[in-house]
Amino acid sequence: MFAESRIAPSVTINQPVAGRQRAGHLWSSLTDVCSLLQVTPIAAASTADDVVFQHVQFKTGQRLFTVGQPFDALYILNSGFLKTVMLDEAGNEQVLSFPMKGDVLGVDGIHAKQYMSEAVALSSCDVIVIPFKVFSSLGRKYPELELSLYGVMSRELAREQSMAGMLGSLSAEARVGRFLVALSERYAAMGYSGKEFNLRMTRQEIGSYLGLTLETVSRTLSAFDRIGYIAVEGRSIILKDMPTLKTLRRLPPSQSRSKEVVAVKKSAADVSFDAAEDLLAA
Amino acid sequence: MFAESRIAPSVTINQPVAGRQRAGHLWSSLTDVCSLLQVTPIAAASTADDVVFQHVQFKTGQRLFTVGQPFDALYILNSGFLKTVMLDEAGNEQVLSFPMKGDVLGVDGIHAKQYMSEAVALSSCDVIVIPFKVFSSLGRKYPELELSLYGVMSRELAREQSMAGMLGSLSAEARVGRFLVALSERYAAMGYSGKEFNLRMTRQEIGSYLGLTLETVSRTLSAFDRIGYIAVEGRSIILKDMPTLKTLRRLPPSQSRSKEVVAVKKSAADVSFDAAEDLLAA
């Protein structure tokens, strides 16, 4: 039983935390949760292995929580794929993120005591439920733990910031290119192939996430394929030129070049710039 | 001394926390900080009035911290105006926010132990420095305090999310309109007039923040003025039709209308829709 609940972290990182069976549900220990979060296991945590967290399964299309629902728990994704969405005043969905294994969900509900977004399963999912009350009392007991939540939120904030930067200043090609590379890196971090993978979301959802229409996403993918940066066939993607995809030139829309930094890094930048022009010419 | 350091919250909200003079610098108590953050004063805080936080002054153009600088403190803006910016790979500035009194700065540095953005003074500023070590130990002593940091970060995250939504789906007019209204509401919350105020930032900076060019910002403001939604003259703004500015129609770019919600709220929505068309016609 102990052996099962304490698999070596290096192994658990690349496959779902097994947890243990009890009363027909899966449960995870604090140690399991830490390894899932890639947090250096808390020294004292093993003494608290009696604290267990419940797993819940969701099928495609189901929602973990919805906008306005009272906030009471954080969720950690153990396996499967999700999207999180905001709803504007007209009820239109705007995709905010595509959480994957190890990601924390529901953080935006802490402030107003109700969730500000919705999390929708894009596949069968297994999530660990962390009641917020339990979490914060644990945080008091293990300062490293609360620091790690600060870390998670801070990272999330930084991600959202660079997302805003991207939406504000990059061309469609650059957005799609970076999106693919980001996905690739996350798959790779999970132990899957970073070169070949299947998209779990529709063009519509990608477009909503990137601030583009589904047609533009489709066209851009087709263009990338034609040029040879990738191979697409429906939702299957093979990346062939990640460096170029990652650095595709921003057509300088917010030309907010600080006058100090004008002619910086000519060589490296212009390589990807030329590549972008090829793309447009094709 | 007590009287000075514990001004009634209702008063301190609308004017800089005075703090107390000591060794040529201003200092604030924990109670002062709480009132600045609009956090319900911590019950036990008065017993900890020996904990004081240093104020620091910055002049226009100076930076509170820069990208890559080791993270060691959070900052709370006591008076003045700032911008925070990210730098892309080419060194171009992208404006992320325009912090005002009571806002917390530096949160994005927690995760990687170094600041991910820069904070630049747009006017003379007075900020309170909260060494993060001090903060987290205080958090352990006063759970309400740490909860309030969670709250701040969570709110910040939600703000950033709706910002991303706005960048991804709203027209230039809608962005500028909402920007003005948001500014207005923040000025009002600080006790200033929400109807008439001066912009503290350039068109360039507004554009960078909204994902537009300075020309588009300028043109949009001129158009608003022509129609009568506002009166502009350089950086002075008078809002004349806030409801319309706030609800200016989103030209449906990411037409991700969920099929359930199609013909919702006709009357209210179409009023602002018509208004938007007037704008474009003018």
Add this chain to the structure above:
DNA sequence: CGCCTTATTGACCCTTATCAATTGGTGTGG
């Protein structure tokens, strides 16, 4: 007082949204 930054406005056109038609895939019911 004069320089330099900021703002305004016009002309042009490129990128990307919009509208529309077609195909392929999947699931369901006759």
Add this chain to the structure above:
DNA sequence: CCACACCAATTGATAAGGGTCAATAAGGCG
């Protein structure tokens, strides 16, 4: 088991929103 319906994706035609370039005016600030 096939036909039909439905959804995702691709691709083309068209146009407009907003970016780029440029010239001028209006402010600050040393």
